[in-house]
Amino acid sequence: MADAAVARLRLIRTTGVGPVTYRQLLARFGSADAAIDALPMLAARGGGGRSPVVPDERTIAREMAATARAGARYLFLDDADYPVLLAEIENAPPALIVRGDVALANGRPCIALVGARNASAAACRFAREIAHDLVAGGASVVSGLARGIDTAAHHGSVGTPERPGATIGVIAGGIDIAYPPDNADLQDMVATRGLLVAEQPPGIEPRARHFPYRNRIIAGLSLGTVVVEAVQKSGSLITARLAGEMGREVMAVPGSPLDPRAQGGNMLIREGATLVQSAADILEQVRPIDARAVRSPGARFDGPPPEDASDADRRRVVALLGPVPCGVDELIRQSGLSSPIVQIILLELELAGRIERHAGGRVSLG
Template sequence: MAADRLRLIRSANIGPVSYAQLLARFGTATAAIDAIPMLAARGGGRAPVLADPRLIDREMATVARLGGQYLFSDDPDYPPLLAALENAPPALILRGDRTLLSRPGIAMVGARNASAAACRFARQLGHDLANEGMVVVSGLARGIDTAAHVGALGGQTGDGGTIAVVATGIDIAFPPENAELQERIASEALLIAEQPPGTEPRARHFPYRNRIIAGLAMGTVVVEAAPKSGSLITARLAAEAGREVMAVPGSPLDPRAQGCNQLIRDGATLVQNVADILEQVRPIDPRMVRMPTSPFGGAPPEDASDAERRAITALLGAVAVPVDELIRQSGAAPAIVQTVLLEMELAGRLERHAGGRVSLTG
C-alpha cells in the first residue's frame, strides 16, 4: 500500500538503507510497521515515532493537487542506475515526463557564481547533449545548473531533454528567480523532489539531492567549481558509484576553476566539447547495470542471538567503520550483522555514514 510505504519513509530513524532492509525482511511496509516496536526493543531502545497517517494522507493529496506522482523504489519504472546506489531514495515525487528516466543521462554541475564564459559553455553543452538524445540532469541552482537546463530545453529533439532534481519540496522554487524555469521544466521535461511538498531549502538536504543527480546519470561533468563545493561532492558520489567523472579545464588564475583542474589532475576526463562526453559514456548500456541484491545477503534470518548482538555491538564506537569490517571481525553471517544494525538504528543507537560505514550515535 503506497500510504504505508510513504509512512515508513517519513518516520524517524528510518533512512533509505533501513527502509530497504525492512521491506526485504518483511515483504510489505504494513508488516514492517507492525514489527518496528519489536525490532527497536531488541536494539536496546524505544521504537521510533512513526509518521502520522493523517499527515501522509495530506501529503499525498497535495502531491496529486500539484499534478505530481510518486515513484517508489520497487516500481518497474524506477531507474536501474539510481537503484544501484546503496542509499537509493525509497520514493521520489515527479512532475513531468517520467519517460526521461529511462533514457541515458549526463549530470552537469558547477559553480553558482560561475563566470559568463562557463555559463555559455554549459548552455552549449546542454544544448548539444539534448540534440544527441541525452538527458541533462542537474540541480536547478544558480549558475552552471541553470545554464545546463536552459541549453537542454533549447536543444530538445528526439529523445533528449533535461531532469531537474531539487532539494526542496516540488512546490518550492529555490533560488526564487528560477521559479519560471522550474515550472517550465515540470511542463516540458521532468522535475524531481525527494522531500515532501512544502519543504523549504535546508543545508542538509543538498547532499541528498546531489546523490540523486549523480545516481541518475552515466557520468557527471563539472564545468566550474571551487576546491570545496557541492559540485565536487556530486563528482565524488559519481566516482563512488562507478560512474564517469569529467571536468572542463579552466585558468589556474581563476579560483572557480581550481576544483575542475584538481579533478583532472586526479584522473577525471578532460572535456572540451560534447564529443568528449559521448566518447566516455556511449559504450555504457544502462541495461547492463547490476540490480541491487537483498541487503541481507540472502534469505533474512528469523533473529540474531543475544551473543551475536553483544559481539557486534562491542565492535561499534564513535568512529565510523565499514559494515564489511564488522562482518569480518564478528565472524557472524552478513544477514545477522545487518539485522543487528537495523535493530540498533530503529532504536536510535546507530548512525549510518557514506560508503557503507556505521557508528554509534552521540
C-alpha cells in the first residue's frame, strides 16, 4: 500500500494533472504507475511541446515524512473514510491531508459557515452563537480559519478539551502552515478537538490562487453553506456559488442595507438563497437530505473507449473550444462524438497544457 500511495502522490503532484484528469487516468489505465508511464504519449497527442513533469519517489518520500511530522495523514479518494459528500463532486481532491477526527465529516451533517474577514462585532457574535447551536443540534461546522466570521464559527464549534465540539477547518496552504499567523492556536485547537483539512503539501504557503480550491472543499464537505456577512465579489460568495453548482443548500443571514458587509448576503437572498436567522432554520433546510443517499465515491469517467481518438476527432473538439468556458456535455453534443472519446481528448489537451478546467464541468482553451 505504501508503494501505491507513493505512485498516486507522484501522479497527483504531476504538472497538468488536476483532480478530474487524475480520476480519468486511473479509470483508463488502472493504476498510477501505468498512468505515469502513459503521460508522455498522451501529452504528445494533445499537442504539448514537452511531457508533464513527474516528481521522483524521493521528493514524495520527503513530503510524506513532513506530513507524518505534522501529525497528519493522507486520505485518498477511494479510502473508506474519505468524506462521502466531498467525493461526490466532480473535482474532489484526489488526496487530502488531515489531522483530527475524520468521522466529523461523515457521521454528522456538515454545515459551512462563511463570511467577511472584516466582519462586524455583531455578526461575529451571531456566527459564534449559531455555530455552537448547530453543534448542539448534531451538526459539524465547516469553515476556512480566516479572520472574522470563520474565526468566530470555529470558536463557537470547537468545544473544550474536556468536551470537544464538532468543527472542521479547511486551509489553503500546507497542513503545517498557520494562516493567518494569529490563528495558529485556533488552528491547533481545530486539529486537536475537531478536524483540520489541507489539499496542498506540507510547507506550502497559501497563495491567492489556492483559496478558490479551498472554497470548493468547504462547499463540497457540506450539505449547506450559510453566508453570515459578506461584501459583494467576496470569497464567501464564491463558496456559496460553488455550493449552488453542487446542488447543495445556499443560505444567508439578512443584514442592514446600510452596511456594505451585508450586501453580499442580501444579494444571495434576493437571488433565491434561503433566509435563515437561527440554527433551527439551518437544520430545517438540510435535515430532509439523507447523506446515506449520496452517490458512493467513484471516477466520473465512462471508461476507456474501444479505440483511441483519431486526429480528425481531436481537430473537431479543438475547433469547438475557445476562451469562454464551455460545458463538456455541450462539446459531446456538438461534436457528435461519444463521451469517452471527448473525455480522452480533453485529458490529452489538459496534459499538454492547452485547456483549463472550470467549475460546473466546463473547459476552455488555456
